[in-house]
Every structure is written in structure tokens, then in C-alpha cells.
Amino acid sequence: MRRRSALTILGALLLALAAPAGAAEKDYILTAANPNKLYLIDPKKRAVARAYDLPKPDGAPSFIEPSPDGRIAYVVANQARDIIGIELTSGMEVFRAHMPQAKNERVINFGLTVSPDGAKIYSYEIPVQAKLDRYEAQPNRIAVYVANGGLDAKAEAVFVNMPRRIRLLLFSKDGQHLYALGSNFYTLDPHTGRIIAAYPLRQWQEPDASPYDMLNFWPTPESSGVFMAVVVDGRAEVARSYQNTDVTALFHLDLRQGVFTVSPIKGVQDTLFAVAASADKRFAFGGFRTLSKIDLKKGALVKRIDLDRSYYQFNVSRDGREVYISGAMCDIVIHDANNLEKKAVVLLPDCADMAGAAVRVVRLDLGK
Amino acid sequence: MRLPASLKAMVIAAVLLALAGCGEDKKAEAPAPLTLRDLGAEVVARECSLCHRAAADGSLSRLSGIRKTPEGWEMTLARMESTRGVKLSPQDRRAAVKFLADTQGLTPPETAPYRYELERRPHVVESGHNADVMSMCARCHAFARVALQRRDAEEWRLLFHTHLGLWPTLEYQALARDRDWWEEAQGWVATALGKYFPYDTPAWREWAAAPAVDLQGRWRFVGYMPGEGFADGIMTVTRNAIDEYxxxxxxxxxxxxxxxxxxxxxxxxxxxxxxxxxxxNREFYEVAALNADGVTMTGRTYWIDAPEVGSNFVAVRADRGLQRPLAVTNEGLKRGASTEITILGVGMKGEVSLGDGVAVRVTSRSEDKIIVMAEVATDATLGRRDVRVGDAVMAQAVAVYDKIDRIEVAPGQATARLGSDKIAPVSAQFEAVAYASGDDGIAGTDDDFRIGVVAAAWDIAPYDAEAARMKDHLYAGKITPRGRFLPSEAGRNPERLYGASNAGDLNVIATVTDGERTLSGKARLTVTKPLPPMQRGGA
Known part of the structure; x- marks a missing residue:
């Protein structure tokens, strides 16, 4: 196993060296689909640029975190039991985490990020030991893997007794803070796992308002450096839509400055499943059955349109001109970020089902 | 924790056999035929003890600390097969369920409040329990599933470990992420469940020691299928082996x-x-409980491929000289009118009486069935009243009324499920029930009385503005002239706004004519996605 991984890495290095120097880097949409597919989509050509087969066993590829240089896609696959690193230029599997740390331990990943230098992979893990006559749920943990750990990478460090109900890990751009986001929000020291700050979201105290409810699976900070998530809270004084008293607010975390805010958005009446900020941080785009454009300075809805179906995920091109909408089924639609008009549809081959797979934007040189 | 003596013996025997290398000589004498329960004891000792270790007293770890219904044990064995690699032949599995339900079952009073779950009655909206316990447990499955088990607090705690073992992300769901789900589950919730539903009780010990029953003989039964009406008959029960008929x-x-x-x-x-x-050629399943009187059973028969369609029945021993009216087919008697009613019962002898102001003319009678013409005087007292046949009384079985004041649609809140060629749809049956407002003429007060099920014309409409915008009533399904809602196909519907599925939020409306007046009532029907095939199945 170790030998194979060393060979793989060597192969990858050779391939990287062999790539023509100075070839233009381009932006691609990166997504996955059932049962074992990973795709790079060329948004300019409105076409799939490359398709990859994920290694066995198959099963619901979901979370995708690109390495900071865009070269490797870390994919959570096999019903969240595997973290697989695929080198996008070569298509080779270059990383696989070995998550169980004890005999009979069953582990799923429920949060993944890569350090800004690309050297370490942080994995939020839910371990359960399956003993002969019982299961024993273990404390949730964050395991740190070395990115060049190969195909049987063992955790280099483990932070035990992490807060439960965490869904996302994110890094500050300077690499000094690790953020853990779930029903509450934590800032951790990435070297020790020490909790530096814990912010209540679920226990948020505000007159006439319920606590915040947030469940976000798909971070999309790559164009803006801002992580955004939808927050719902109930407010006694507001009862205007069929959603009764629910108000949509946005959780806004600037990964460069390390500042976060939660602010209500006026005029949003539809369900927002996910949301992404534009590169200039002026607008956010999100939705479910509708696409909403939100002015972040005014904290208000600018425009909304009906979509053809319900979608899970929203991302924005790095130049801010286009919105990418995907998730569930096999069509990725591209809308104009200015007037929200539909511009193009990209269909995945054989109508592969994206289900809950992430949609990310990576910049890389495919070498041809 | 007490262990049934037979299990203890079997476990010890199994352990001894294992220690001895299974090399004992078998004697050539003909063995007595094993009862299903004995076979079950053997299966449990042989198969379950491989993982559930035997203690010195013969009890098996975890297994001996749980009591469940037959369906509960069936589910346990199914899960052991699907997640733990256990392989049992159908007969061994049947036998294990029999043994476990017999020796670690529930008493009749323990199951009584939750029989709707065992009988698979549709549209039950559970209530009356601690709201936080309901959120912890019943946001995913029926609370009855919890309440039909008995464990001590520590064993409830381990069950929550099983939950995270099988569904590690359940803490992230709505009504879980709004609290410290795991910490609460391990803390006060397990403690509370251990108090509400403990393993060992005096009542259970007493029940465990009670003698077995023999249900052999003739039984008279009367069933009622909502939307279809009554059925009655005789069942002859023959004993093939202990507890098998x-x-x-x-x-x-x-x-x-x-x-x-x-x-x-x-x-x-x-x-x-x-x-x-x-x-x-269609399979049915029958779930009933023998009542404390030892001579009646109540339960439900349903189609295994459509558990929502079934008949609620009562069965009474017909070989014990009992005299009992059991059902009246037409419970609403209008003042000044003649109404034909059929009284279904057992051993019915003597004069039929519907009380003052109602003249009774018997047109046909046997001990099981009496058909009468009831002529109600214009000044007969309004309200519910008894039906008497000889000395036997069926309390409040009919109503005398002058006009219908309101219609209620039952069930008031219902669920139907879309289907496909792979998963059958789940239909919903409605009935229109007429009520009178009583002396005060005000609906909803204590003197209101039920007149009974009445014929109605049926229609569906959007439940609210959002359902109207989505035109749910055009897509979700159709309702038959008999009040059965038949859902549409599952899956994306490109004709709909957003390509939505045929799910819908509807009002089901019954329109009833009473003389020259027209009345209507409504119920809410949620038409939602198909059930996973495992949950759709029947027995």
C-alpha cells in the first residue's frame, strides 16, 4: 500500500513537471455525481471538460474541497466513509485517509478543509465502535492528515472531544485559525485543536426572536473569500409569507479578515437552500426553487426568478458575471449574475445524478 | 434481570456443548416434537449467544434486558440480519420471535394504548406525551415504537448508541440540532424512558406466570371497513400445536x-x-388482542401490500352461550321516519328494544343477525340511546335526531403517499360523520351527539394559498365516489411549476344533503413522497 502510494505521487510529480510551462490557467466548475463520478466543467465552453471515475467502493460522492492550488480535489465518498484525493491533471488517486483509529471503529467524515499551504487535511469525524453486542458512540474529533500521506494516510494529529453537531471546517486565509461551524460556531487553533472562541448561534439571544437555525453543507468561498450560509430564525413581529414568521438571515464569515456577522435580509420569502457571495462581495446569490439576488450592503432582495426545478447549490464565477446552479439530477444551469437570465445548460453524460454533491470553482491548467 | 428458565437451560446447554467440543453421543430414542417456542429457545441459545455473551445466571448480554412485542422482535431480527450478518432460516426466525415474545413480551395493559401501531392503523396523530421526548424520538418514528418496548435506563442509553451507530448524522436533523441531542439522549431522556417503560415490573412477573390460553373453538366476528361497511361471520379455530391454530x-x-x-x-x-x-391470491395479516375477559378479541385485518386498507373487528366466543349485540349497521334514526337497521351479534334472544318513542318491527332474525324496521315518533327524545336484545344491552349504539347540524370528515388529518411501479401508493379513506348540536343548538358543546356515518359527495381542493398557486388539487390524485383518495405517480412532473412532484396539500370536502339542506365538512390531506419499500411492506 505504501509503496503504491509513493509510486503514485512520483507519477503525479512527473506529470506535473511534464505539463507545458506557462499554459493558461482556466476556471472550471468542479462537481460529482452518483455513483462514482467527478467532473470538471468548462463554463466558457458550456461543456464537460473531463470526467473521472472515483475509486471503489461507490457511493454518493458529496463534499468536495479543492486544494488551494486547484490541482487536487478532495472528495468525501463511499457514504462519507472515505476521503479521496484525485489529482485533476492526471486523474490519479493520490490520497486516501484511513479514518478508523481502533478495531471495529466505523467513521464518517462530516467536515473537511485543507490548510492554505495545501499541506494538511483537516477532517471532522464521527466515530462509532461496533462491538460484539453493542455500538459505542465515541466523542467526535478532528483528525489532521498530511496531504502527501498517500493512499493509506494515517492521522498525524487528533483533536478529541470536539463539539458535536459540527458540519463545516474552514480555514482563515492566513492559516492561523480553523473554523468549525455547526449549530454553533467555533474558532480553533489548528496546531492544537484548542477552542479559542465559541460563539453561540443556537443560543443566540435576541428579543422576540427564536434561536438561529443553520444547516449548511456546501461552502463556496472560492470566488469571494467569504463563506456564507443561510440562517433561519423566527420573529414574533413578522408574519407575512406562507413561511409564517420565518426570516432569512445570512451568516457571513470573511476568511481574510476573520470577521463574522449574522444579518437579516429584507424581502426574501422563498426557501434558500444555499447561498454564495460574488467576488466583489456586493451580492449574494442563492435559492432552491427560485434564484434570488441579494444586495449585501442594503441587506435586501434585488431580484428573484423562478427556476425550472429545485436546485441545492449556488456558486458564482470568479469574474462575478455568472451564477452556477446545480445539485440533484444532471443539469448545471448558468445564469447571468446581472439580470439573472438563464444563459446555458450543461448536461452531465448519461444524466448522472449529482444528488447532494458540492459545486466548486477551481482555477487550473489542464495542460491541453 | 430475570431470565426465563428455559432460555437459561438452553444457554447453559449450548455453552456446555461448546466446551465439550459438541462431541456428545446422541441417543437413538425418538425425540418429542419441538414446539415452536422450544425451537425458538434453541435458536436464541445457538445463534444469539454467539455475540450476546451469557452471564453466570445464563442471561444474555443486552438481549435479556429487553421486552418487546412480536413485531418488535421481528424488527430486531431483521436488523441483526441486515447489519450484523445473522442468517436464520424463515422457520428459525419465526421460532425465535415466538420464544422472545413469549418470554420477553409485553402485558396487555402495556400494549393497550399503542395498539394502533401494531394494527397499522393509518392517519394516527400521536399526542399526550412529553413534548421533548416526542421531539427526541417521534420526529423520526412513531412514539408507539418506543412505548412498545421495555428496558431499564442503562439499556435505553445503549439503544441511543445503536442509533448513532446506524444513523451517525441523525443529530443534524431539524428538532435535533436545536438541542444537545446526544447529551440529552444519554442523560435525562434515557432516565425518563427507564422510568416510563422499565423492564421489570410486578405486573410483568404476574403475566409471565399466568397460564397459557387455548383459543380453540367457534368465534363470531363482526368487522367494519371504513368506506366499505360491515362484514360478519363465524371463524372456527382449531389447535394444531401449542399456540398455533x-x-x-x-x-x-x-x-x-x-x-x-x-x-x-x-x-x-x-x-x-x-x-x-x-x-x-392477495395476502392479509390479522393483528388482535385477546381481551381480559378471555372470550373476546379486538383487532384489525389488513392487506399486506396495502396496510392502510383494513377492517377493524371484534370476535366473541360463539361456544360459551354468550348473548351479545356487537354492531348496528345504521346508527342514525330520524324522527318521523322509518329506518331499516341490522343488529349483528351473538346468541341474541328476546325482545328487541330501541327505547321509548321508537317502534320496532322485526323483519328477520337469527341469534347472530336481526333486521328490524325502526319507526321513530315525531316527539321521540333526541340523542344517543341503547339497543337492547333480551337482557343484553349495547350502550349508546344508535342516535335519534331531527336534523344534521354539521358534518365532520374523518380522519380530520390524513396522509397519502405517491407511488410508482416499484413502490405502491398509499391511499386514504375518508368518511362523512354527521353530528347534531343538541338542545342548545350550538355546535361544539357537550350536548352535541354523533348521528353516524352518512353518504356524501366527495371533492378535493387546495388547502391554502400556496397549494392553490401550485394547483395541488389538479396533480396530487383523485378521490372516488366512496371517499377513497388515490394518489398520483411519484417523481418529477415536468408539467408542474418547478417540475415539482405530485405532492400536495389538500382539503378533502364531503357534501351531504339532509332533506332540502346541503352541508359540508372538510379534512386536511397531505399527499407526500413514497415510503421506503421496507416501511411500505406489511406484516
């Missing part, structure tokens, strides 16, 4: 159809009757 049923529906069917039944835990058979 053959049933020959002769049945007659109010529509006039005659049905003869033979099937098999098992009695678990001294009162849990489970029948299973085929009618016109």
Missing part, C-alpha cells in the same frame, strides 16, 4: 358477498393473536 372463516359482507377462507394463526405472549392468509 388453523382458522376456517365464513364471512358475509353487507354488500352480500360471501367469503370462505382458511388461514393460520399464532398466539404470542398469551394474548397477541396474529393471523396470516390469502384471499384471491
Amino acid at each position: 388453523g382458522v376456517a372463516a365464513e364471512e358475509q359482507t353487507t354488500g352480500g358477498a360471501a367469503i370462505n377462507v382458511n388461514y393460520a394463526a399464532i398466539v404470542y405472549s398469551k394474548y397477541e393473536w396474529r393471523g396470516r392468509g390469502k384471499l384471491d
Whole structure:
């Protein structure tokens, strides 16, 4: 196993060296689909640029975190039991985490990020030991893997007794803070796992308002450096839509400055499943059955349109001109970020089902 | 924790055999035929003890600390097969369920409040429990599933570990992420469940020591299928082995159809009757409880491929000289009118009386069935009243009324599920129930009384503005003239806004004519996605 991984890495290095120097880097949409597919989509050509087969066993590829240089896609696959690193230029599997740390331990990943230098992979893990006559749920943990750990990478460090109900890990751009986001929000020291700050979201105290409810699976900070998530809270004084008293607010975390805010958005009446900020941080785009454009300075809805179906995920091109909408089924639609008009549809081959797979934007040189 | 003596013996024997290398000589004498329960004891000792370690007293770890219904044990074994690699032959599995339900079952009072779950009655909205316990447990499955088990607090705690072992992300769901789900589950919730539903109780010890029953003989039964009406007949129960019976049923529906069917039944835990058979090649399942009187059973028969369609029945021993009216087919008697009613019962002898102001003319009678013409005087007292046949009384069985004041649609809140060629749809049956407002003429007060089920014209409409915008009533399904809602196909519908599925939020509206007046009532119907095939299945 170790030998194979060393060979793989060597192969990858050779391939990287062999790539023509100075070839233009381009932006691609990166997504996955059932049962074992990973795709790079060329948004300019409105076409799939490359398709990859994920290694066995198959099963619901979901979370995708690109390495900071865009070269490797870390994919959570096999019903969240595997973290697989695929080198996008070569298509080779270059990383696989070995998550169980004890005999009979069953582990799923429920949060993944890569350090800004690309050297370490942080994995939020839910371990359960399956003993002969019982299961024993273990404390949730964050395991740190070395990115060049190969195909049987063992955790280099483990932070035990992490807060439960965490869904996302994110890094500050300077690499000094690790953020853990779930029903509450934590800032951790990435070297020790020490909790530096814990912010209540679920226990948020505000007159006439319920606590915040947030469940976000798909971070999309790559164009803006801002992580955004939808927050719902109930407010006694507001009862205007069929959603009764629910108000949509946005959780806004600037990964460069390390500042976060939660602010209500006026005029949003539809369900927002996910949301992404534009590169200039002026607008956010999100939705479910509708696409909403939100002015972040005014904290208000600018425009909304009906979509053809319900979608899970929203991302924005790095130049801010286009919105990418995907998730569930096999069509990725591209809308104009200015007037929200539909511009193009990209269909995945054989109508592969994206289900809950992430949609990310990576910049890389495919070498041809 | 107490261990049934037979299990203790079997476990010890199994352990000894294992220690001895299974090399004992077998004697050549003919063995007595094993009962299903004995076979079950053997299966549990042989298979379960491989992982559930035996203590010095012979008890098996975890297993001996749980009591469940036959369906609960069936589910446990299914899970052991799907997640733990256990492989049992159908007969071994049947036997293990029999043994476990007999020796670690529930008492009749323990199951009584939750029989709707065992009988698979549709549209039950559970209530009356601690709201936080309901959120912790019943946001995913029926609370009855919890309440039909008995464990001590520590064993409830381990069950929550099982939950995270099988569904590690359940803490992230709505109504879980708004609290410290795991910490609460391990803390006060397990403690509370151990108090509400403990393993060891005096009542259980007493029930465990009670003698077995013999249900052999003739039983008279009357069933009612919502939307279809009554059926009645005789079932002859023959004992094939301890707790195993053959049933020959002769049945007659109010529509006039005659049905003869033979099937098999098992009695678990001294009162849990489970029948299973085929009618016109379609499988049915029968779930009933022998009541404390020892001579009546109440339960429900349903189609295994459509558990929401079924008949609620009562069965009474017909070989014990009992005299009892059991049902009246037409409970609403209008003042100044003549109404034909049929009284279904057992051993009915003597004069039929519907009380003052109602003249009774018997047009046909046997001990099982009496047809009468009831002529109600214009000044007869309004309200519910008894039906008497000889000395036997059926309390408040009919109503005398002058006009219908309101219509309620039952059930008031219902769920139907879309279907496909892979997963059958789940239909929903409605009935229009007429009420009178009583002396004060005000609906909803204590003197209101039920007139009974009445014929109605049926329609569906959007429940609210959002359902109207989505035109749910055009897509979700259709309602038959008999009030059965038949859902549409599952999956994306490109014709709909957003390409939505045919899910819908509807009002089901019954329109009833009473003389020259027209009244209507409504219920809410949620038409939602298909059930996973495992949950759709029947028995």
C-alpha cells in the first residue's frame, strides 16, 4: 500500500513537471455525481471538460474541497466513509485517509478543509465502535492528515472531544485559525485543536426572536473569500409569507479578515437552500426553487426568478458575471449574475445524478 | 434481570456443548416434537449467544434486558440480519420471535394504548406525551415504537448508541440540532424512558406466570371497513400445536358477498393473536388482542401490500352461550321516519328494544343477525340511546335526531403517499360523520351527539394559498365516489411549476344533503413522497 502510494505521487510529480510551462490557467466548475463520478466543467465552453471515475467502493460522492492550488480535489465518498484525493491533471488517486483509529471503529467524515499551504487535511469525524453486542458512540474529533500521506494516510494529529453537531471546517486565509461551524460556531487553533472562541448561534439571544437555525453543507468561498450560509430564525413581529414568521438571515464569515456577522435580509420569502457571495462581495446569490439576488450592503432582495426545478447549490464565477446552479439530477444551469437570465445548460453524460454533491470553482491548467 | 428458565437451560446447554467440543453421543430414542417456542429457545441459545455473551445466571448480554412485542422482535431480527450478518432460516426466525415474545413480551395493559401501531392503523396523530421526548424520538418514528418496548435506563442509553451507530448524522436533523441531542439522549431522556417503560415490573412477573390460553373453538366476528361497511361471520379455530391454530372463516359482507377462507394463526405472549392468509391470491395479516375477559378479541385485518386498507373487528366466543349485540349497521334514526337497521351479534334472544318513542318491527332474525324496521315518533327524545336484545344491552349504539347540524370528515388529518411501479401508493379513506348540536343548538358543546356515518359527495381542493398557486388539487390524485383518495405517480412532473412532484396539500370536502339542506365538512390531506419499500411492506 505504501509503496503504491509513493509510486503514485512520483507519477503525479512527473506529470506535473511534464505539463507545458506557462499554459493558461482556466476556471472550471468542479462537481460529482452518483455513483462514482467527478467532473470538471468548462463554463466558457458550456461543456464537460473531463470526467473521472472515483475509486471503489461507490457511493454518493458529496463534499468536495479543492486544494488551494486547484490541482487536487478532495472528495468525501463511499457514504462519507472515505476521503479521496484525485489529482485533476492526471486523474490519479493520490490520497486516501484511513479514518478508523481502533478495531471495529466505523467513521464518517462530516467536515473537511485543507490548510492554505495545501499541506494538511483537516477532517471532522464521527466515530462509532461496533462491538460484539453493542455500538459505542465515541466523542467526535478532528483528525489532521498530511496531504502527501498517500493512499493509506494515517492521522498525524487528533483533536478529541470536539463539539458535536459540527458540519463545516474552514480555514482563515492566513492559516492561523480553523473554523468549525455547526449549530454553533467555533474558532480553533489548528496546531492544537484548542477552542479559542465559541460563539453561540443556537443560543443566540435576541428579543422576540427564536434561536438561529443553520444547516449548511456546501461552502463556496472560492470566488469571494467569504463563506456564507443561510440562517433561519423566527420573529414574533413578522408574519407575512406562507413561511409564517420565518426570516432569512445570512451568516457571513470573511476568511481574510476573520470577521463574522449574522444579518437579516429584507424581502426574501422563498426557501434558500444555499447561498454564495460574488467576488466583489456586493451580492449574494442563492435559492432552491427560485434564484434570488441579494444586495449585501442594503441587506435586501434585488431580484428573484423562478427556476425550472429545485436546485441545492449556488456558486458564482470568479469574474462575478455568472451564477452556477446545480445539485440533484444532471443539469448545471448558468445564469447571468446581472439580470439573472438563464444563459446555458450543461448536461452531465448519461444524466448522472449529482444528488447532494458540492459545486466548486477551481482555477487550473489542464495542460491541453 | 430475570431470565426465563428455559432460555437459561438452553444457554447453559449450548455453552456446555461448546466446551465439550459438541462431541456428545446422541441417543437413538425418538425425540418429542419441538414446539415452536422450544425451537425458538434453541435458536436464541445457538445463534444469539454467539455475540450476546451469557452471564453466570445464563442471561444474555443486552438481549435479556429487553421486552418487546412480536413485531418488535421481528424488527430486531431483521436488523441483526441486515447489519450484523445473522442468517436464520424463515422457520428459525419465526421460532425465535415466538420464544422472545413469549418470554420477553409485553402485558396487555402495556400494549393497550399503542395498539394502533401494531394494527397499522393509518392517519394516527400521536399526542399526550412529553413534548421533548416526542421531539427526541417521534420526529423520526412513531412514539408507539418506543412505548412498545421495555428496558431499564442503562439499556435505553445503549439503544441511543445503536442509533448513532446506524444513523451517525441523525443529530443534524431539524428538532435535533436545536438541542444537545446526544447529551440529552444519554442523560435525562434515557432516565425518563427507564422510568416510563422499565423492564421489570410486578405486573410483568404476574403475566409471565399466568397460564397459557387455548383459543380453540367457534368465534363470531363482526368487522367494519371504513368506506366499505360491515362484514360478519363465524371463524372456527382449531389447535394444531401449542399456540398455533388453523382458522376456517365464513364471512358475509353487507354488500352480500360471501367469503370462505382458511388461514393460520399464532398466539404470542398469551394474548397477541396474529393471523396470516390469502384471499384471491392477495395476502392479509390479522393483528388482535385477546381481551381480559378471555372470550373476546379486538383487532384489525389488513392487506399486506396495502396496510392502510383494513377492517377493524371484534370476535366473541360463539361456544360459551354468550348473548351479545356487537354492531348496528345504521346508527342514525330520524324522527318521523322509518329506518331499516341490522343488529349483528351473538346468541341474541328476546325482545328487541330501541327505547321509548321508537317502534320496532322485526323483519328477520337469527341469534347472530336481526333486521328490524325502526319507526321513530315525531316527539321521540333526541340523542344517543341503547339497543337492547333480551337482557343484553349495547350502550349508546344508535342516535335519534331531527336534523344534521354539521358534518365532520374523518380522519380530520390524513396522509397519502405517491407511488410508482416499484413502490405502491398509499391511499386514504375518508368518511362523512354527521353530528347534531343538541338542545342548545350550538355546535361544539357537550350536548352535541354523533348521528353516524352518512353518504356524501366527495371533492378535493387546495388547502391554502400556496397549494392553490401550485394547483395541488389538479396533480396530487383523485378521490372516488366512496371517499377513497388515490394518489398520483411519484417523481418529477415536468408539467408542474418547478417540475415539482405530485405532492400536495389538500382539503378533502364531503357534501351531504339532509332533506332540502346541503352541508359540508372538510379534512386536511397531505399527499407526500413514497415510503421506503421496507416501511411500505406489511406484516
